[in-house]
Amino acid sequence: MTATRLAVWGDPIAHSRSPQLHGAAYGELGLDWTFERVRVSEDAFDGVLAGLDASWRGLAVTMPLKERAWRASAWRDGRAELTGAVNTLVLPGADVPRPAGAAPDAVLGFNTDVGGIVAALADEGIAEAASVRIVGAGATSASALVAASELGARRAAIVARRPERARPLVDIARRLGLASEVEAFGGPLAAADLTICALPGGTILPDAHADALAAAGGPLFDVAYHPWPSHLASRWVDRAIPGHGMLLHQAVLQVRAFTTGSVDAPLASEDDVRAAMRSALMGD
Structure with missing residues (x-):
């Protein structure tokens, strides 16, 4: 058959x-x-x-x-x-x-997912980023991290509610030759050329956390697309790009x-x- x-x-x-x-x-x-x-x-x-x-x-x-x-x-x-x-x-x-x-x-x-992120960013005119912030620490965050490497990133920051959840991502960054750091929601944030949010659709962060990410992050690529704008995208200062x-x-x-x-x-x-x-x- x-x-x-x-x-x-x-x-x-x-x-x-x-x-x-x-x-x-x-x-x-x-x-x-x-x-x-x-x-x-x-x-x-x-x-x-x-x-x-x-x-x-x-x-x-x-x-x-x-x-x-x-x-x-x-x-x-x-x-x-x-x-x-x-x-x-x-x-x-x-x-x-x-x-x-x-x-x-x-x-x-x-x-x-990795190729999907890279191609979607290329559609938006983003073909490189030296520093990338990944919001979230799940399986899609791992794909976002590899995509960041393919964009030429040299440094990656990972924002996670529980730092221990980010350990596999730190290991991936090491294998990719990326400098990495784990940041906490609500903590100090270094500037980044691009932020990729890999949180599930419908996630609502405290406004103060979202605003801190927006102030530090350059353009936002949010893998979520429904509902849109996401809560984080609604607080973003720069461009916010949905995951379609x-x-x-x-x-x-x-x-x-x-x-x-x-x-x-x-x-x-x-x-x-x-x-x-x-x-x-x-x-x-």
Whole structure:
């Protein structure tokens, strides 16, 4: 049986725009594939994954399952290895070439969030930043940190409610050759060329904390996009950029992975695919 089923997993998941994005892409490509939205908890992840049949081609994975997906991957791309987070799984039922070193039945894990952040910032004219502040210490923060490195950052500040939560990010920064420091909400903040907020959508910080970040941060890229403006964006002094662009560009990379087994080579009609996905996302 030809594998034609895909889905986005997360908890919660009702807000996800992935079905619209991917549906538009496969319609443009002439592929009769389905893309579902499925609520899966952390505890249930391994069992549900093991129960999938050969009709399943791949999964997009969102909060809080990215670390679970990393552990479930038998092969991972470089960005996934660096971050310890996977948001895209290509399953054994997918008839795609396998990377060197991957078994024919291996579950392939990719992190497309990093590339999504880099491409979204490029759309906004931001192609480099020497110093970056990351707000938050979860899996998406790890992707933001790797994206900062790809933008040429030499220094990264990590703002976390609990300093111990930032230790994995400090380790990633060390491996990337970045100088790093952990800052507390409400504490003194050094100036930064760019701030990337990786807090969940709907997070409300105390106004004093948000204002301190805004005063020190340069442009804000907030991975959240609903509701918009986020609380932090509403307090921002400089430009505040929502996460729609990240959502779009990381999904384009997922389409590459699901159709070709790689995120590196553009699709033959990628400009048309991206345009269809953008229209579906923005409702125009």
